Amino acid sequence: MAAEIAIYIDADACPVKDETYRVAGRYGLRVYVVANSFLNLPREPWIERVVVGDGFDAADDWIASRAGPGAIVITADVPLASRCVRDGATVLAPTGKPFTDASIGLALATRNLMQDLRESGLVTGGPKPFSARDRSAYLGALDQAVNRLRRAAAR
Template sequence: MEQEPGPTIIVDADACPVKREIIDTARQYDCSVLLVASYDHRMEAEPAVAVVQVDRRSQSVDLYIFNRVRTGDIVVTQDFGLASVVLAKGAIVLSNRGQRYEQSSIDFLMERRHEQARLRRQGKRSKGPRAMTAEDRRRFQQKLTKVLQNLQEFGEP
């Protein structure tokens, strides 16, 4: 896929619950969308929406996104590790709940993830993420809209 003018919204699509919100919002701003997922997830391309499916190895989606992302692209992921490396490449990164990941806070998030994994290895239980609500979807769409408006109006997020 050739680099489109303007930002591309690249989605870590394996477990992304807001794909429809991303596609609908991108259409309003004439942005292209790239959904990247393993072959385990069936997805269909649409106008201005490309789908790339990779093998199911644990980091295949992340590696594809890392190799494809360019400065100014928008990446949607809930993976702190992926967020960290694409931030370093100049991407704008949002979680599927609309949280904007920043260079200034990603180290803390990575450290917290590591601590939670350490506790799980010791047999301690931790809660998973709460179920997505309609409010979460609306909030995500508002955050994405704001980022796209700022890029369109000012050339910066």
């Protein structure tokens, strides 16, 4: 029997929690909302709040230890995405961009380069603001990921 599909949200700065709840509710999926502090969540039996300690990468470690085939991880954290992709999870950025075996190496290299440029003062800005187009792309990507995993589980 295939593993049940579960969604793990790296929630501290995630702008698409409500969209995730909507999609998960439509498909009857369990959602784990993982953060370092208390977050107000809808009162649904299929949404579970997970508050981890303040330790460095505590939320990442909690998610990565559970992510594998049948899991969908929502994060903008590239190192966490890399860990989860390596373990067979489906990983999406809040913009809908999938992290895959083919793309994670470049994503890590870009992240490290940008971090170095920011630390040296050559780059002072952050990422572009989250947009309605990003939100729409995310909804489509999450729906596709759920359906792909459901088809795979039915085989």
